Amino acid sequence: MWLKASTLIFAACLLLTSCTKKSDEVVVYTSIDQVFSEPILKDFEQATGIRVKPVFDTEETKSTGVLNRLIAEKDNPQCDVFWSGDPVRALVLKRKGITSSYLSPNAAEIPDEFKDAEDHWIGFSSRARVLLYNTNLVKSEAAPNSIYDFINLKWKGQGTIANPLFGTTSFHVAAIFSALGDAAAKEFFAKMKANGVIVATSNGDVRKRVADGEVAFGLADTDDANEAIKEGKSVAMVFLDQPGIGTLIVPNTVSLIKNSPHAENGKKLIDYLLTREVEAKLAASCAQMPLLPNAIAVSGVTSVDQITPMKIDYEHVAQKLEEIQPFLKDWVGK
Amino acid sequence: MRGERWIAGCLMKRTRTSPILLLLILLIGVIPIAWMFGASFWNARGLTLQHYAVLFQEARTLKLLGNTVALGMLVVAGTLLLGIPLAFFLARTDVPFRNLLGTILLVPLFLPPYILAVAWSSILGRRVLVHQRFGIGETAWAFLNSIWGCTFVLVFAFLPIVILFIKTALVQIQAEIEEAARLETARRKIVWHITLPLIAPAMLSSAMVIFMLTISEFAVPMFLSVNVFTSEVFTQFAAFYNYETAVAMSLPLIVITLAAMMWERARLQEGVFATEEAMPQLSPRLPLGGWRFAVLGFCLLIFIISVLLPIGIILMQSLSFEAYFRAFEVAENGIATSFLNSAVGATVLVAFGFVVAYQIERRGAQHFDVLLLLMFAIPSTVLGIGLIKLWNQSLFAGTIYNTFVIVIIAYLARFLILPERMFLSAFKQLPVSLEEAAKMDGASTAQIWTKILLPLTAPTIAAAWIIGFIFCFGELGATIIVYPAGGATLPIRLYTIMANSPESVTAAMSMMLVLPILVAVSLVMFSLNFLFTRKLI
Numbered sequence: 001m002w003l004k005a006s007t008l009i010f011a012a013c014l015l016l017t018s019c020t021k022k023s024d025e026v027v028v029y030t031s032i033d034q035v036f037s038e039p040i041l042k043d044f045e046q047a048t049g050i051r052v053k054p055v056f057d058t059e060e061t062k063s064t065g066v067l068n069r070l071i072a073e074k075d076n077p078q079c080d081v082f083w084s085g086d087p088v089r090a091l092v093l094k095r096k097g098i099t100s101s102y103l104s105p106n107a108a109e110i111p112d113e114f115k116d117a118e119d120h121w122i123g124f125s126s127r128a129r130v131l132l133y134n135t136n137l138v139k140s141e142a143a144p145n146s147i148y149d150f151i152n153l154k155w156k157g158q159g160t161i162a163n164p165l166f167g168t169t170s171f172h173v174a175a176i177f178s179a180l181g182d183a184a185a186k187e188f189f190a191k192m193k194a195n196g197v198i199v200a201t202s203n204g205d206v207r208k209r210v211a212d213g214e215v216a217f218g219l220a221d222t223d224d225a226n227e228a229i230k231e232g233k234s235v236a237m238v239f240l241d242q243p244g245i246g247t248l249i250v251p252n253t254v255s256l257i258k259n260s261p262h263a264e265n266g267k268k269l270i271d272y273l274l275t276r277e278v279e280a281k282l283a284a285s286c287a288q289m290p291l292l293p294n295a296i297a298v299s300g301v302t303s304v305d306q307i308t309p310m311k312i313d314y315e316h317v318a319q320k321l322e323e324i325q326p327f328l329k330d331w332v333g334k
Numbered sequence: 335m336r337g338e339r340w341i342a343g344c345l346m347k348r349t350r351t352s353p354i355l356l357l358l359i360l361l362i363g364v365i366p367i368a369w370m371f372g373a374s375f376w377n378a379r380g381l382t383l384q385h386y387a388v389l390f391q392e393a394r395t396l397k398l399l400g401n402t403v404a405l406g407m408l409v410v411a412g413t414l415l416l417g418i419p420l421a422f423f424l425a426r427t428d429v430p431f432r433n434l435l436g437t438i439l440l441v442p443l444f445l446p447p448y449i450l451a452v453a454w455s456s457i458l459g460r461r462v463l464v465h466q467r468f469g470i471g472e473t474a475w476a477f478l479n480s481i482w483g484c485t486f487v488l489v490f491a492f493l494p495i496v497i498l499f500i501k502t503a504l505v506q507i508q509a510e511i512e513e514a515a516r517l518e519t520a521r522r523k524i525v526w527h528i529t530l531p532l533i534a535p536a537m538l539s540s541a542m543v544i545f546m547l548t549i550s551e552f553a554v555p556m557f558l559s560v561n562v563f564t565s566e567v568f569t570q571f572a573a574f575y576n577y578e579t580a581v582a583m584s585l586p587l588i589v590i591t592l593a594a595m596m597w598e599r600a601r602l603q604e605g606v607f608a609t610e611e612a613m614p615q616l617s618p619r620l621p622l623g624g625w626r627f628a629v630l631g632f633c634l635l636i637f638i639i640s641v642l643l644p645i646g647i648i649l650m651q652s653l654s655f656e657a658y659f660r661a662f663e664v665a666e667n668g669i670a671t672s673f674l675n676s677a678v679g680a681t682v683l684v685a686f687g688f689v690v691a692y693q694i695e696r697r698g699a700q701h702f703d704v705l706l707l708l709m710f711a712i713p714s715t716v717l718g719i720g721l722i723k724l725w726n727q728s729l730f731a732g733t734i735y736n737t738f739v740i741v742i743i744a745y746l747a748r749f750l751i752l753p754e755r756m757f758l759s760a761f762k763q764l765p766v767s768l769e770e771a772a773k774m775d776g777a778s779t780a781q782i783w784t785k786i787l788l789p790l791t792a793p794t795i796a797a798a799w800i801i802g803f804i805f806c807f808g809e810l811g812a813t814i815i816v817y818p819a820g821g822a823t824l825p826i827r828l829y830t831i832m833a834n835s836p837e838s839v840t841a842a843m844s845m846m847l848v849l850p851i852l853v854a855v856s857l858v859m860f861s862l863n864f865l866f867t868r869k870l871i
Contacts, residue, residue: 027819028819029819033830033831033835034664034822034827034830034831035664035830035831035835038664053818053819053820054819054820054822055817055819055820055822056822056826056827056830057814057830065814065815067575068571068575068577068715068718068719068815069718069719069722069815069816071575071577072577072719072722072723072726072815073722073726075726076726076727076728076731078726078731078735078736078819079819092575096575163556165569165572165573166572166573170573198559199559201553201556201557204832205557208452208837212456212459214455214459214475227835227836230836231836231837231838325573325574329569329573333394333561
């Protein structure tokens with residue numbers, strides 16, 4: 001009798017609590033490092049009174065957490081907004097039918113190449129790929145400035161890149177394949193391996209190895225380079241291939257999750273992220289380059305129109321990445 | 335042959351297992367894992383083996399598996415070689431500072447092995463001034479970035495597990511046995527023929543746990559450029575987002591684990607470990623005489639290598655007020671969340687571990703051991719996703735999945751094997767005759783548990799709680815997949831700041847991971863010592 005009664009009460013409690021959906025909150029999953037994303041989310045809370053419940057992930061764990069979680073939650077989504085550090089992950093989610101289209105009114109001024117044609121993701125503040133070099137080991141006038149320096153015998157065993165299967169490096173490699181063509185790109189990577197490139201675990205690891213002087217230079221993102229410079233490490237950065245094929249621009253992206261529990265609040269958060277104020281904050285905290293025209297100027301941050309970008313179609317590069325993954329897996333394992 | 339004997343033994347043994355316990359074990363891990371494996375046999379067209387084909391398509395699969403097993407065995411050999419004498423010296427001799435050393439030597443376990451590997455890369459780096467002066471920079475660097483370097487890092491990361499398991503077993507040996515033997519034979523022979531066989535279950539259990547922790551480790555091998563099979567499984571998740579293939583690729587790791595378990599079981603079947611004396615009485619400490627300082631030197635050497643150097647470098651990197659201030663700012667409620675989750679997790683682990691081990695040892699429920707091993711062997715990401723699949727249903731989303739309960743479930747699924755193994759060793763040392771005699775005297779089950787089993791396994795309960803707390807505090811793989819929004823633990827916060835925070839802040843946060851656990855563990859150990867010495871428990 002008691003057992004039956006307590007089972008019933010327990011079931012009723014489960015039902016009641018599971019049906020409770022709080023209207024004053026928004027759940028955001030993000031692969032942007034917590035130190036940069038959290039202040040923005042707190043500002044949003046203050047501005048709107050909507051409580052933000054974040055799930056953070058990081059480059060160090062290859063964003064395995066949030067991506068796999070979003071995929072696993074597909075049948076009963078718990079997340080409203082996915083804020084990604086690059087378009088690849090947003091494209092993965094789009095292909096898996098996890099995001100829905102939402103065209104924020106604030107996205108109107110963002111250039112078309114940084115938006116999904118079906119509005120599943122919108123790009124904002126961007127990073128660029130740079131060469132970070134150790135100033136104790138390399139003089140600025142002799143510093144490497146091109147991806148081709150990785151196959152230059154002068155730098156044999158002196159360069160490092162993060163594992164190209166993951167993160168922005170994977171996207172960059174796919175962009176190189178798109179730009180050079182498959183045959184030339186495969187030859188380039190074979191030469192790179194022969195020239196003793198060191199495969200680091202992440203861009204953060206690249207930054208550490210260069211800063212510690214384990215290697216002379218490495219491929220990283222502007223935020224990694226900026227952090228090392230801010231720390232006072234003996235490093236400097238160079239935008240890749242200026243002039244030449246240009247450097248890869250990696251925008252943040254934001255997507256609304258399909259059937260999300262707090263879709264309206266999710267849209268408000270997306271609108272908020274796509275503002276000049278947020279871009280300015282990200283520029284100040286991690287040197288991200290604003291994509292909106294007439295951006296609020298932040299000293300020391302290069303503007304996107306000051307550099308030569310790689311001419312790419314993000315959707316096409318994402319498809320290329322899928323094609324070349326077996327090659328990259330072999331390349332890393334050799 | 336021995337494996338067959340073990341299987342036959344399992345089948346013939348009459349089991350009286352608790353169905354409620356079985357149901358709980360199924361719900362916390364077995365069903366989520368089965369769910370994942372079930373999906374790996376399906377594709378859009380129905381039943382398929384296509385995801386398993388990848389295991390046979392790549393020529394390097396065997397080589398990578400070989401590397402994984404070799405790394406596992408090297409780490410087990412290294413930890414046992416150092417850990418057994420160390421545990422013996424700390425538990426059974428009068429070496430100075432043994433209590434302090436016993437606590438401090440646990441510190442490497444408080445940090446994720448990846449952090450220790452990063453610290454070692456700062457110590458054995460190419461450009462370290464000392465190395466450059468002696469011209470050994472390249473040699474040190476080449477050593478670290480090899481299977482030997484990887485073994486080195488993992489041996490010192492997992493050494494505390496052997497120390498804790500074996501110290502606990504040594505403390506539980508009853509003095510009378512060794513004293514009786516001492517009348518007949520030399521002390522060296524007693525150690526060899528009596529003490530070592532009595533702690534054999536603990537040795538095997540710790541070896542098993544370390545083997546499994548090593549073969550499931552991918553962050554350290556990846557960082558040190560050592561190719562292992564586990565990285566391939568991780569790549570399927572992190573680069574390809576391909577669950578089905580990732581699950582299929584976990585299969586060889588599970589087979590290796592089960593083979594290792596059969597070997598371990600066969601060894602356990604061969605030995606007789608239970609003692610027949612009624613009440614335990616601690617053996618007197620072995621006076622080391624002139625060897626006291628040589629033994630202390632050995633202990634200090636291990637302390638320097640395993641604690642002082644790696645933790646020292648992290649501490650040095652963190653030494654600024656600003657770094658700690660920023661680390662506290664970022665950690666926010668992560669410290670409280672981690673403490674609460676770990677304390678609840680460790681307590682639940684001990685309670686479950688005790689009951690499960692009892693069922694296995696006294697009721698012949700060997701299948702529990704297999705299930706727990708399976709849950710431990712499965713990559714944490716597979717388990718995490720399986721937990722989402724099972725618990726992210728409308729009925730449970732607000733009560734279990736989106737709350738800290740799901741984190742506790744993940745802890746249970748991942749680490750239940752640890753207390754279970756410790757209690758299994760303890761029960762093997764405890765004569766069944768004690769319970770039988772009590773029963774004949776009319777004692778109830780509750781009385782047997784409260785008056786005999788719990789008091790006699792008190793040291794193991796304490797050690798299991800400590801090890802449970804430490805493992806829960808540092809868990810990342812499954813927690814990062816299932817933690818409730820807004821409920822990040824300290825290791826998650828540490829990893830989320832690593833990529834783009836100053837080294838000093840990351841180091842400060844690593845120290846924030848070490849210090850609270852050290853304080854908590856020291857308090858528990860101090861209280862237990864106090865209670866034991868005054869015979870209050």
